[in-house]
């Protein structure tokens with residue numbers, strides 16, 4: 109049903125013009141977007157302008173309406189009379205941060221679900237679940253959804269099972285998603301609701317974990333398709349509210365732009381692109397968004413909403429042991445990961461998208477998946493060369509040398525998530541256990557990719573959604589040889605994020621004439637508080653927790669203050 113509406117509504121008000129940003133006609137707008145007026149003078153302590161050049165001290169930025177009118181040394185820039193002054197001395201001023209890989213709509217919706225990111229034991233998960241059901245007075249039989257448990261943080265060192273959840277929720281179906289999004293634990297009621305029994309075969313590319321008697325344990329890997337259709341979909345209004353909640357969170361983190369990589373029409377048909385399109389149409393979208401789709405389509409949109417990247421997937425995640433590797437997992441020699449895509453469909457849709465002039469994004473984490481993703485892009489470009497494509501590989505974590513070279517030659521964009529290394533790539537951490545020291549050492553090679561001239565937009569994949577933490581992780585990469593400078597990391601979170609959606613001419617850096625999207629953080633990011641304080645696991649954990657608690661001091665979007673601490 110959604111698919112149908114989706115196509116219909118697109119035809120109604122999208123102007124299609126390949127390979128360039130055009131306007132979405134606002135014929136159905138109920139409200140006119142307010143044009144920002146007035147002048148602001150931002151007196152910067154430290155300015156990192158997004159271009160990658162070294163940070164500057166004592167700079168003044170003049171904002172007129174929604175654009176940057178001037179940037180220069182304090183004594184060279186005249187502050188116009190009547191300008192509102194924003195005193196950011198002692199603070200760090202950046203372009204509004206762009207998170208190039210999120211699952212934004214789903215995150216917004218799930219902000220209302222049980223949050224398990226802080227759970228440190230299965231006992232805490234059970235306690236959280238019990239409280240959630242009772243405080244929200246969730247009726248018998250109603251679904252309960254939770255998210256972001258991470259077995260790496262659980263003192264039991266294992267995945268929660270149906271039996272754990274049954275103890276506190278015998279009457280409600282429960283689905284708790286792991287932090288990677290590739291793994292879910294269901295309780296017995298949920299298994300029943302989804303019709304999963306000992307005789308249910310594994311779905312293509314997925315696994316139903318079973319105990320020694322052959323009974324499902326409740327843990328599913330890359331088998332979301334068995335579950336989602338049985339959970340009542342959120343209403344359209346809930347999704348619209350989800351966007352508003354996620355936008356408010358983004359503003360509080362200094363984030364002014366995102367790409368939603370969910371290809372919602374496939375992996376979560378209840379989400380769809382429609383909530384974005386409706387929000388934009390009603391001038392209720394207060395963030396610059398790019399939304400990927402599952403269908404080949406032309407590039408279209410305006411400075412608030414663009415569409416036109418086809419997303420396909422090759423593998424899963426290292427955490428779920430479904431990232432596709434050439435060699436077996438170090439902790440489980442029985443598996444090299446899982447090919448989750450449909451190779452024939454992938455070939456067909458990439459060719460179709462290439463012909464339409466849209467863009468392609470391919471999820472690939474393991475070395476073998478990266479190779480396969482490059483095969484798809486290479487086939488398309490060899491059949492019909494296209495010099496200014498913005499084809500991207502999402503994650504690109506463990507490419508082998510030959511594939512780094514191939515990607516460089518093809519001009520493929522490495523869309524990467526530095527918070528992954530901040531979370532999991534420390535010695536003895538989850539990546540080390542899964543892939544072993546040799547692959548760990550060559551994983552996520554930011555320094556090398558930048559030196560080779562790669563375009564490298566950064567995103568979070570929502571683990572967690574927090575660009576400042578991503579910046580910290582990139583400059584403090586657990587492999588010292590892969591670290592990049594603060595200015596480079598900022599560029600990856602700003603101008604590179606604009607580049608990948610063909611908007612580098614209008615946003616992504618603090619330069620005259622660009623859109624006035626600006627994030628200001630307390631303190632100087634060049635200070636000791638932002639550098640790795642020690643390599644003891646405890647010291648690392650403490651510093652990470654401190655960075656994750658940080659919010660922006662002020663966020664300006666389109667010339668207007670949208671967040672102030």
Ligand SMILES: [Zn+2]
Pocket residue numbers: 209210211369569
């Ligand atoms: Zn993702």
